[in-house]
Amino acid sequence: MNAIIVKDLVKRYGGFTAVQDVSFEVASGQVTALLGPNGAGKTTTIEILEGFLAPTAGTVQVLGANPRAGGRAWRARIGLVLQTTSLDAQLTAAEALMMFGALYPKPRRVAEVLDLIDLASDARTRIGALSGGQRRRVDLGLAIIGRPEMLFLDEPTTGLDPEARRRLWSVIENLTAAGTTVLLTTHYLDEAQYLASRVIVLADGRVVADATPDELRAMGGVPVIRFRLPAGTPALPPALTQHVGGNVLTMPSANVTADLATLVGWARKNYVDLTGLEVGPPSLEDAYLALTREGELSHV
């Protein structure tokens, strides 16, 4: 069963088209990442799915209902982490969770949510005195207190330190293991790679790719040879030198065998240790950049 169905979605603001003919479906229990550069239309799309915006054309269904017409019962089945933290600073995390929990039919226990978001020790601290990462976790706590079937996460880890990001990822993993459907927007490709089983890339308001992270990497073009050059390395052959940036050789290769032979030949001649040499498909970032560049160019 699909938790989200988007068909021929269009959103215009006056003469500006923010989203153009976007269609996709998200199966229940799936984690899907919506990627795209700023202005690609991902926030507009997610806000239409959340019910904040009305589409100009096309149809949208979330948990079987039109989000614009979703009543209390529908709203009790979804959870949201908005793009910016949105909390009353005078309350404590425990108070905010308790007050929001009272709105749902079968809320999680406050203590359970505090444990999930790793804030049990700060439960009685006013939100205004928490760090940015802790506030973001309170945001997530409010989104999950009602046991949502569908969770929208709009750039949930923006501004968090690496440790806080990892903790938030762990919470999201636990939720998805319990069957929650997640639609995530993020600028961190490692986040999409880690959390999502599917990636939809938007560029210039259109879907330019819809695939698994591995398939997306494969779309990024030819394999890549990567090698961090040790200090004091002799000059590389001219064919390789042009692919060096910041002491790292990153070389897209249409003929891996021939290019590797050149590299290995140079290494043997100069006694360079090739430990750390990598050959593989392009990274998700390479693929993403290639796709979004193509998307922008095709609409110029």
Added chain:
Amino acid sequence: MSEIALRAPRLPGLGPVLASQLRYQLTLLARNPRVIAAGLVLPGALLALERGNARHITMAQAAPRIAGLVALSAIAIAFFTHANGLVVAREAGVLRRWHVSPLPAWAYFAGRIMATMLVTAAAGLILVMVAMAMTGVHLTAHAVVGLLVVDMLGALALAAVGTAITAIITSAQSAQPVLMLVYIPLIVLSGAFGAVSSLPHWVHTAMTYLPVQPVIDAGSRALQSSGAIMTVHDLAVLVGWLAGGLLLSFWFFPWDPHRPAHAKPTEARTTDRSA
């Protein structure tokens, strides 16, 4: 029956939801320093200044002063603090979160306005007790209850007006200047600090149609226990502002943060959605 209806779990009743929202808003107000400063400390300090005149003051003189300072407290809490808090919450995205929660829109406002009325009444009661201690006037329980009923009705009308006015305030930074532009002339010209005799006649007349002077007049009558507390005119003015404020809020209240006019179209917002 639709799939949604089949799967919909039983939602909490509206009574418990409203009670929870009332508790939430009371907690927020109790921890808001502006409520203490503008709603209690300022009018309390002005009452304390009356102490020097206590030996010479009569009930007829004390009643309008006490009622005026109670009205000052009411407008500070129910209009200024309420409206400013709404703008700050809206611009911070707090209202947006509530709007997409299972809380009905009316329950949010009902909880918020009821909390404002209760805090206004509590502040009014404290001020009356301070007034009795400072001026030495004796007030009956009947007089105090009458004043508090007027105070709460005034708070209701002022909160409705405050809610409506937030629609034209586009940022948290501009909230205080805009609200003070309304609040200060209204409270001074309505006679909260004493009647202003040098004003043109039309200003006096206009003040009787705005929501502060009727509160002062009715409060003063309540303290003196002189017949009916509210005239039909005063009651009609307050009910009119209440109804007008609620209607305007219903149509124009924005739940989403305002965006600057030059913002990219992808960041524009609409505010209408079903409650």
